[in-house]
């Protein structure tokens with residue numbers, strides 16, 4: 001046989017090898033999973049990870065070898081799978097494999113178990129380990145290689161038939177109740193096949209032996225009819241003598257290897273049916289559980305074991321996924337709690353959730369379906385309960401944000417005068433409610449039972465409340481504005497009409513008032529339409545508007561009918577009638593004029609105006625204005641309003657008082673008029689000037705003809721003329737007044753000195769005339785005071 005047929009990988013060592021030396025190549029590292037003291041090695045999980053099989057899922061195979069000690073089991077495995085199990089040195093004949101070892105098959109997703117040989121002289125009669133290891137291998141492997149020398153075929157103990165009996169028995173316990181699963185392949189490898197006895201003969205001998213054993217088993221009654229083939233497939237193969245026919249040996253090993261490695265090989269041995277359906281990452285835990293059960297001699301219930309494994313692994317996988325997820329979710333917890341609306345939170349949450357579930361599904365879906373599904377639901381609930389506060393927080397923050405933005409939009413939109421309130425509200429509402437909906441939908445995670453619609457309803461309610469309040473404020477603002485306009489428009493006509501005192505003045509005032517009010521009402525209704533005011537609101541607003549307009553009119557009337565203003569109006573009317581004639585020319589009273597008659601007439605006519613002013617009563621009843629007395633002012637909240645009382649400007653008492661005051665004023669005019677006629681009577685008649693000339697003729701002639709008098713007169717006239725021309729009249733008067741004052745002071749001083757001499761003083765004291773003395777004292781005191789004042793100045 002050519003060397004090209006040899007297996008392309010070689011065992012790394014023969015030679016001395018007791019447990020311990022581990023090759024550097026991690027892929028080929030072997031591990032003693034159960035030591036000779038029957039302890040399970042908890043490092044298996046880590047080792048599987050190092051072999052790179054952790055994530056293989058179901059895409060791996062597990063094979064174990066059975067057979068007597070030193071029958072070349074390790075050699076076979078190393079050749080077949082490129083493992084690195086210890087092989088006994090040719091020179092020594094002693095046990096090399098103790099306990100159970102495991103190694104990864106080279107370039108294959110394969111876990112290979114090398115089990116301690118049976119019939120070992122080291123354990124003597126103790127077959128406990130054999131049984132336990134058989135049970136353990138059967139529970140986990142897909143293929144059990146039963147290794148034997150050709151010459152062992154037909155022997156009972158030598159061919160491990162006793163052990164196989166045990167295997168069959170435990171198999172019934174493990175898988176007996178299950179119909180379809182739990183099949184295992186028993187591959188009999190007959191070593192050192194010389195070729196004298198063909199494989200077919202060996203096969204039939206062994207099959208007959210196995211069937212006999214099967215028949216001899218004490219099976220539970222419900223499994224009585226079960227056949228060996230219901231649980232086991234049997235395959236037989238031979239290998240030539242390794243030492244005598246090495247090349248043939250290598251060729252056969254290679255072809256056997258192909259049956260393990262090539263899935264499309266017709267003799268492929270790892271049929272899916274044999275797989276124990278334990279995911280690679282759970283193998284270690286599963287085996288540990290099985291070994292524990294085997295060790296404690298408890299009934300080994302594989303489905304329960306698988307469920308337990310599933311629970312453990314699903315919990316582990318779930319915890320891993322959850323830890324990563326929590327770490328991600330934590331990053332957004334703080335901003336949400338701080339009231340921030342986190343951009344794209346929904347996307348993030350969906351991502352984290354999907355990642356966690358995908359991770360869980362990837363690793364856990366291979367385990368027991370029911371457990372996987374249950375744990376998935378638990379995980380989903382845990383994920384959602386972590387995300388839920390973020391979602392709710394986001395909604396709350398979004399709610400606040402949108403409400404604030406809506407208020408801002410209103411503020412901005414309602415600036416200036418040129419805005420349509422309804423439009424501003426509608427647009428702001430649509431924008432921010434829409435924004436909430438959009439963002440809330442974004443934050444929603446599909447597959448949860450979260451609800452955002454309630455929060456939207458709440459927001460809508462609040463926005464509605466704000467808009468409503470704003471609308472009311474706007475309406476009030478509008479009413480105030482209209483009220484100011486009314487005031488502006490009715491001011492002038494009211495003043496004009498109240499000044500005129502015409503009989504139809506109230507008609508004119510009310511006409512102008514009603515016109516203005518009608519315009520105001522239509523202005524209100526136009527605006528109210530855009531405010532979306534309700535019919536009810538319109539009614540109350542218009543009532544307020546009317547009431548306010550009326551009050552404005554009344555205020556203007558009050559302003560024009562205060563006592564002073566009204567009396568001045570009456571005086572005006574009186575003067576017009578009394579002091580001016582029918583053509584409006586001022587009258588100059590003559591003694592023969594009928595002052596009394598004119599006075600009386602003007603006074604009566606003027607007094608007639610008082611009742612006209614006293615009540616707002618138009619002549620045309622159509623112009624009458626009324627207000628319901630219970631109209632409530634929506635701006636001030638004032639209710640009850642006595643409209644009828646508001647029609648009265650002056651009460652009867654007031655009318656009397658004003659009439660009296662006016663009478664006094666009128667009397668004064670009368671007296672003045674009378675005086676002006678008396679002044680006219682007191683004028684000097686012209687003839688008196690003639691009498692004066694006649695009587696003063698002589699004196700005038702004397703002055704004219706006396707040169708001294710004449711010169712003096714001329715000089716006086718000339719001086720007066722000069723003084724007048726130079727404008728010195730004023731200073732001259734001042735000087736003369738000062739001189740006179742000085743003369744008076746000097747004279748007083750002289751008199752004081754004179755009366756202050758002792759003789760005089762005594763005389764004065766002795767004087768019996770006290771009235772004179774006291775008058776002198778007064779004079780003295782007065783003089784003293786004046787002197788003191790002058791000094792102070």
Ligand SMILES: Nc1nc2c(ncn2[C@@H]2O[C@H](COP(=O)(O)OP(=O)(O)OP(=O)(O)O)[C@@H](O)[C@H]2O)c(=O)[nH]1
Nearest residue numbers: 069070071072073074075087088095096097117242
């Ligand atoms: N005659 C013969 N000897 C072999 C064959 N294969 C291996 N050997 C030799 O048998 C001896 C035992 O080999 P191992 O592979 O260690 O046998 P084993 O069954 O693993 O031994 P334990 O692990 O101790 O039970 C070694 O010296 C091998 O060289 C074979 O096919 N024929």
